[in-house]
Amino acid sequence: MNVATLVPSAAVTRKRGWLAGWSRAGKLGLAVLAFWIAVAMFAPFLSDQALGEMSEGGVFQAMSAQHWLGTDYLGRDMLIRIVAGTPYTIGVAFIATLLACGAGALLGLLAAVTGGWVDSTLSRVLDTLVSIPSKMFALVVIAGFGSSVTLLIAVAAIVYTPGCFRIIRSLAVNINAMDYVLVARARGERRGYIMRREVLPNILGPLLADMGLRFVYALRLLASLSFLGLGVQPPMADWGSLVRENLGALPTGGVSVLAPALAIAALTIAVNLVIDNLPGHTDADRETR
Amino acid sequence: MNFTIVKLIAGRILAGLVSLLAVSAVVFAITAVLPGDAAEERLGQDATPDAVKALRHEMGLDRSPVLRYFDWLRGIAGGNLGKSVVTGMPVGEAIASRLPNSLLLAAVTTAFAVPLALGLGILCALWRGSAFDRFTSMTAVAVVSVPEFLVATLAVLVFAVQLKWLPALSYEVELSSPGAMLRSFALPVLSLGSVIIAQMMRMTRAAVIDQLAAAYIEMVRLKGASAARAVLFHALPNAIGPIANAVALSLSYLLGGVIIIEVIFNYPGIAKLMVDGVVQRDMPLVQACAMIFCAGYLILVMLADVCGIVANPRLRHQ
Numbered sequence: 223m224n225v226a227t228l229v230p231s232a233a234v235t236r237k238r239g240w241l242a243g244w245s246r247a248g249k250l251g252l253a254v255l256a257f258w259i260a261v262a263m264f265a266p267f268l269s270d271q272a273l274g275e276m277s278e279g280g281v282f283q284a285m286s287a288q289h290w291l292g293t294d295y296l297g298r299d300m301l302i303r304i305v306a307g308t309p310y311t312i313g314v315a316f317i318a319t320l321l322a323c324g325a326g327a328l329l330g331l332l333a334a335v336t337g338g339w340v341d342s343t344l345s346r347v348l349d350t351l352v353s354i355p356s357k358m359f360a361l362v363v364i365a366g367f368g369s370s371v372t373l374l375i376a377v378a379a380i381v382y383t384p385g386c387f388r389i390i391r392s393l394a395v396n397i398n399a400m401d402y403v404l405v406a407r408a409r410g411e412r413r414g415y416i417m418r419r420e421v422l423p424n425i426l427g428p429l430l431a432d433m434g435l436r437f438v439y440a441l442r443l444l445a446s447l448s449f450l451g452l453g454v455q456p457p458m459a460d461w462g463s464l465v466r467e468n469l470g471a472l473p474t475g476g477v478s479v480l481a482p483a484l485a486i487a488a489l490t491i492a493v494n495l496v497i498d499n500l501p502g503h504t505d506a507d508r509e510t511r
Numbered sequence: 512m513n514f515t516i517v518k519l520i521a522g523r524i525l526a527g528l529v530s531l532l533a534v535s536a537v538v539f540a541i542t543a544v545l546p547g548d549a550a551e552e553r554l555g556q557d558a559t560p561d562a563v564k565a566l567r568h569e570m571g572l573d574r575s576p577v578l579r580y581f582d583w584l585r586g587i588a589g590g591n592l593g594k595s596v597v598t599g600m601p602v603g604e605a606i607a608s609r610l611p612n613s614l615l616l617a618a619v620t621t622a623f624a625v626p627l628a629l630g631l632g633i634l635c636a637l638w639r640g641s642a643f644d645r646f647t648s649m650t651a652v653a654v655v656s657v658p659e660f661l662v663a664t665l666a667v668l669v670f671a672v673q674l675k676w677l678p679a680l681s682y683e684v685e686l687s688s689p690g691a692m693l694r695s696f697a698l699p700v701l702s703l704g705s706v707i708i709a710q711m712m713r714m715t716r717a718a719v720i721d722q723l724a725a726a727y728i729e730m731v732r733l734k735g736a737s738a739a740r741a742v743l744f745h746a747l748p749n750a751i752g753p754i755a756n757a758v759a760l761s762l763s764y765l766l767g768g769v770i771i772i773e774v775i776f777n778y779p780g781i782a783k784l785m786v787d788g789v790v791q792r793d794m795p796l797v798q799a800c801a802m803i804f805c806a807g808y809l810i811l812v813m814l815a816d817v818c819g820i821v822a823n824p825r826l827r828h829q
Contacts, residue, residue, distance in 0.1 A: 350533040353812070357767045358804050362538055365789040365797040366546040442658045446771055449660045450786055465664060469775075472667055480668065483661045490656040498652075 243501025251495025258489050262308040275299065282471045282478055292477040294468050300478045303464055304485055310460035312489070314371060315441040318378030322440070323433045325379070326386025331417040333387070334394030345391070348384040356381040356443055364452050374453060378440045385439075389432050393425040427500070434497035438490050445486055461486045519820050527813040534805045539583055542794050542801075544576045587802060593795035595788075602799045606781060610803070613773070613780035616703070617765055619696055624704040624711065625758060631708070632715025632754075637742045639720060648716070651709035659771040663702035667775075670698060703772045707761050714757030721753070722746035752822020759815035766808050 241249065275298065283293040291300035329348070333341040351359075360377045367373055397403065398421060406420050447453035448462030459467070464482035471479045567573050586593060592602035635644045654662060671677045677697050722728065723746050731741045773783040785800035787793075 350530060350537070353530040353534055353809055354537065354805055355763070355767050355808050357770050358801055358808075361770070361785065361789050362541050362797060362801050365792055365794065366541045368792075438656055442656075445658045446660060449658070449771065450774055452786075452789060462658070462660075465660065469664075472664070473672060479664065483664055487653070487657045487661060490658075491653055494652055494656045 245499045247495050248499025248501075251492040251499065254488055254492035255496060258308060258312060258492075261305055262312045265305050265307075265309050268302060268306055282468070282474060282476045285477050291481045294464070294478050295470055300464075300468075300481055303459065304461065304482055307460045307464055307482070310371075310454050310458055311441065311445065311462075311486070314375055314454070314460070315378065315437055315444055318375045318440045318444070319382070319433055319437040321375065321379035322382035322436055323386045323429065326383045327390045327422075327429055329383070330387045330390030331394050331421055332413075333391050334398050335413055335417050335421060337398075341391075344387070348387050351380065352384045356439070357446065360443060360447055361452070364447070369447075369452050369455055371454060371458070374444060374447065378443055381443065382436045382440060386432055386436060390425060390429060393428055394421050397421045397424050431497045431500055434493050438493050441486070441490055441493075516820060520817050523813060523816050523820065527809050531806060531809055534809070535584060535587070535802060536580065538798055538801050538805070539580050540576075542798050543579065543583070583798070587799070592799040595793050595796050597791050597793045597796075602795050605784060605796065606799060606803070609779060609781045609784045612778065613769065613782060616696070616699060616773075616778065616780060617769065620700050620703045620707065620765065621762060623700055624707045624761075627704075628708040628711035628761070629715055629754065629758075632712040633719060633742065633747065635712065635716045636719035636723065636746075637739060639723075647712070651713050654705055654709040655713070659702065659706055659768045660775055662705050663698070663772055663775045666698055666702045666705075670701075699772050699776045699778055702775075703765065703768050706768050707764055710764055711757055711761040714761065715750075715754050718750040718753035718757060719746050722750045725749075752819055755818035755822060756815045759811050759818060763808050763811040763815075766804050766811075 241252075244252065282295065283289055283297075285292050289299050289301065291304065294300050294303055329344055333344045354362075359381055363373065363377050403416060403420050406416050411420075444453055445460065445462030445465075448460050449466045451463075451466060454460045454463055456463070461482040465479055465486075468476065468479040468482070471477075564573075572579075583593075590603060592606070594600065595602055595605060598605075631647055635647050638644050677694055719742060723742070725746075728741055728746055731745050732738075736745075769780065770782040770786060772778065773780045774786055777783070781800055781803065785797060785804075788796035788800060
């Protein structure tokens with residue numbers, strides 16, 4: 223018997239292509255997500271001139287061949303404004319999510335693998351943070367320090383660390399009880415090795431799904447703050463600030479307030495579709511479990 | 512009601528009080544200790560050191576943060592919330608004039624959202640997998656995944672701008688007649704309610720479906736009862752605990768949503784007051800509002816836990 227027949231699974235799934243396990247809704251979500259990521263990558267190449275240019279046609283124009291998504295409250299092209307806002311919308315939320323899930327996963331693994339007083343102390347401290355509603359925490363911090371992009375990232379990261387910690391800890395506690403972890407301990411492996419090599423690979427799937435969920439939360443929180451005028455500050459603008467700036471177009475049913483709002487909806491719903499349709503979760507009624 | 516339950520609930524309430532104390536310490540640290548010297552900030556850069564020192568003494572900033580924290584805590588417990596830095600008015604008065612408005616909004620939203628959400632959730636569980644269920648569930652996912660201001664903006668666009676049924680952004684809340692009240696409340700309640708309805712509906716549906724998987728439901732079906740009877744008379748009573756829990760938890764989302772809704776509709780409530788306070792960096796006001804919100808949130812979460820304890824026989828015998 224040659225080796226290939228003994229280890230078929232990985233090789234076979236590779237060959238089937240990485241899209242094979244995705245349902246139609248999942249693929250749609252992936253496509254929309256990929257589109258926005260591409261837009262975010264492209265945005266920094268916009269020239270300053272294109273960004274500041276005011277249209278002669280006036281403010282709050284409707285859709286036209288010249289301005290596909292109309293113009294904003296200063297007569298700037300809405301499409302360019304949205305594209306320019308993409309990195310602030312996606313980037314800030316993404317960095318915050320990475321930090322939150324990185325810290326949450328690290329602490330969660332540490333708590334589960336170490337146990338004892340480390341576990342109970344970490345759980346207590348992070349539970350305290352959970353008892354402040356996320357928007358309230360953000361408002362209090364912004365009242366104290368004033369708003370900046372760095373602060374927004376920090377706030378979102380702090381707000382979403384406890385949630386990730388809880389999930390990772392509960393998953394890791396189960397893995398930690400497995401025989402192979404016991405064997406690794408008996409072998410005399412260090413704590414870091416057990417966390418990294420024995421436990422982490424087994425909870426990677428749920429960790430990624432959780433990251434997607436936290437990303438949506440972070441995006442919502444940051445967009446809401448920008449909408450209140452407390453998030454990303456002018457001249458920078460994310461989609462939340464674009465909705466706020468152009469609220470004046472609402473009575474005329476303007477596209478300039480609708481477009482950024484729909485951009486947010488498209489992105490968050492796409493991420494939701496992706497995490498709800500991750501391959502390997504075939505049960506249609508997963509909500510019940 | 513046996514002794515174990517009472518002990519569990521008492522423990523839960525005690526834990527809630529401890530959390531509230533911890534939250535107050537966090538709020539105080541973020542607003543009053545970490546940002547640096549408030550006296551220096553108020554006087555600007557070219558203040559003389561003597562002036563700064565005098566103001567610092569007047570504001571009590573020359574004492575240790577721990578002492579200041581306990582003074583502040585004693586003030587809050589005694590109802591003395593300090594004076595607004597911006598208007599000089601007592602914070603307590605400002606809050607007292609706004610809080611009833613917010614509570615009214617929350618009450619109307621709750622009265623509207625809870626029955627609707629429970630009904631939808633139960634129907635979805637009853638007709639699981641049907642077109643109705645899939646449509647409702649998809650809408651719910653869409654509503655919970657977008658920010659609240661988006662729902663509100665769309666509601667204004669549809670009902671006020673396109674259909675012209677309601678005033679766009681009500682600048683004054685009219686409570687004189689039922690008709691006027693309905694008109695000024697309709698959009699805020701609709702936008703605030705939709706997020707909560709979506710949350711609550713999903714949890715209700717999950718709780719009922721969870722019960723439907725149990726063996727006793729199979730037994731009920733085997734003896735010939737209809738699906739409606741199995742759901743309404745057998746699954747639902749057993750799902751009351753999780754549903755009550757879901758209702759309380761969903762209502763705690765009110766606290767986050769109300770911030771956005773009050774601002775977008777210019778509703779004179781406490782959340783609008785707080786956002787204005789944040790913009791003007793009016794610390795005593797922000798501290799007081801934050802504590803009110805956190806207390807409300809903790810009470811609802813505590814209520815959710817207590818519902819879970821009372822309804823779950825397994826917890827009773829732990």
